[in-house]
Amino acid sequence: MPPRSNPTARQERLGAELRKMRERAGMTAREAAKRLGVSPMQMSHMEVGRLGVSEERLRALADQYHCDDDALVNALVAMATERVRGWWEDYRGTLASTSLDLAALEWHSTRMRSLQVVHIPGLLQVEPYMRALFTYARSVQASDHLEAVIDFRLRRRGVLEREDPPGFTAIIHEAALLMKVGDRKAAREQLDFIMEKSELPNVTVRVVPFSAEGFAGMGYAMTYAAGPLPQLDTVQIDHMHGSDFLHAEAQLDYYRALLRTVEASALSPEESRDFIHRIAREL
Numbered sequence: 001m002p003p004r005s006n007p008t009a010r011q012e013r014l015g016a017e018l019r020k021m022r023e024r025a026g027m028t029a030r031e032a033a034k035r036l037g038v039s040p041m042q043m044s045h046m047e048v049g050r051l052g053v054s055e056e057r058l059r060a061l062a063d064q065y066h067c068d069d070d071a072l073v074n075a076l077v078a079m080a081t082e083r084v085r086g087w088w089e090d091y092r093g094t095l096a097s098t099s100l101d102l103a104a105l106e107w108h109s110t111r112m113r114s115l116q117v118v119h120i121p122g123l124l125q126v127e128p129y130m131r132a133l134f135t136y137a138r139s140v141q142a143s144d145h146l147e148a149v150i151d152f153r154l155r156r157r158g159v160l161e162r163e164d165p166p167g168f169t170a171i172i173h174e175a176a177l178l179m180k181v182g183d184r185k186a187a188r189e190q191l192d193f194i195m196e197k198s199e200l201p202n203v204t205v206r207v208v209p210f211s212a213e214g215f216a217g218m219g220y221a222m223t224y225a226a227g228p229l230p231q232l233d234t235v236q237i238d239h240m241h242g243s244d245f246l247h248a249e250a251q252l253d254y255y256r257a258l259l260r261t262v263e264a265s266a267l268s269p270e271e272s273r274d275f276i277h278r279i280a281r282e283l
Contacts, residue, residue, distance in 0.1 A: 007049035009101035009245045010108070013234070014079045015049035016247065017072075018061060022047075025065035035064050053080050075228045087155060094148050098242035102223075103152070105234055105245070106159050109225035111167040113259055116221055117208075118179070121170045123157050124205075126193045130154075132182035160203060166226075169204040170194075171259070171266055173215075177207065177279055184283055191280040198273060206266035207275045215265045224255055 004011065022032050033043035036057070045051035053061075055077050062073045088103040106112065106123070114121040120129060130150050160168055172194075180187045198205040208215055221238040235246040235255045246252075267275055 003045045003050040004052075005050075006097060008097070008104065010079065010104050011049035011052075013049070013232075013245070013247060014053070014076060015047045017076055017232070018053070018058070019047040021062065021065045021067050025067070027065065032061070032064065036060060055081050071229055072231065075232060078228075088152070091148065091152050094145070095152055096242055099152065101245065102236055102243055103156050105225050105236060106156060106166070106223075108227070109166045109234075110228060111169075111226040113169045113171065113224045114222070115171045115224075115259065115262055116176055117173040117219075118221065119176055119181070120172065120190060120194065121223075122153055123160060123168065124170055124194050124197055125153065125157075126186070126190050127154065128182050128186035129190045132186060136181075160197065160200060165200075165202045167202045167204075169206065171206045171208060171262055173208045174210050174275075177276060188280055188283045191276055191283075195273060195276055195280070198269070204269050205272050205276070206263060206269060207272040208262065208266045209275065212265040215262070220258070222255065224259060 007015075019029075022029065029043050029047065030040050033040045036043070038046075042051060046053050058077055058080050059073065062076075067073060086104055086107060088100045088107075092100060114123070119125075119133065125133075127150060130153055131146075134146060134149055159165060177191065181190075194205060197203050223236045225234045225236065227233050230252075231249070233247065233252050235251060237244045237246065246255075266272070
């Protein structure tokens with residue numbers, strides 16, 4: 001099978017975990033390739049997600065790396081052998097690959113925490129909000145592409161209401177709640193929708209008010225997605241042209257600490273609901 005030209009973020013993550021496992025064993029890629037009976041180029045392709053890896057080969061790698069973490073090996077085997085086609089694949093070739101990677105990350109997560117200061121988290125946005133957001137400052141927007149973008153984001157919301165949904169905590173700054181993305185009617189619909197979704201047993205909304213002291217997270221728009229094991233967690237960072245997916249141990253530690261700090265500044269879920277209700281009432 002030829003190498004993939006454009007591996008997904010999930011395929012790249014599997015390769016990265018194989019590389020981390022090898023490095024913890026103190027083995028070079030060339031040494032590992034020789035022991036496994038593959039070429040150095042094949043080993044390189046596996047470690048960047050361009051080449052798939054079978055369960056047999058993955059377990060052989062774990063064995064030669066002396067990895068005795070059965071839970072990790074089993075989780076990686078599950079990633080390597082999954083064959084279910086995600087709904088987001090319907091949009092491949094139409095939308096940016098980073099958008100599809102984000103939907104896959106959300107779908108496979110066990111729990112998510114989102115921090116948004118300027119915008120409402122994507123999983124809690126209503127259609128009028130999305131439409132205003134995606135058309136702002138764009139004089140020309142192909143209607144078919146715009147509809148695909150909006151349809152895709154609406155389908156992403158389904159992860160919160162599927163069977164066995166992941167837990168979702170949305171930490172939203174007051175600035176995002178007050179900003180009228182669209183008209184007053186859209187703003188009211190958006191706040192009502194957040195209140196509605198906050199009643200789901202797996203959804204928690206926390207508001208960081210302007211009055212909160214010690215809040216310095218204004219530069220962040222991120223989602224922390226928990227994997228089946230802590231070492232398989234992922235941080236997704238929004239930026240102007242897409243997303244970055246971070247999973248180095250030091251990066252995960254940093255964003256875990258950041259979220260603990262921000263949550264200490266946030267109102268409780270009950271206080272947050274009252275806070276959002278007051279904003280909606282004043283519209």
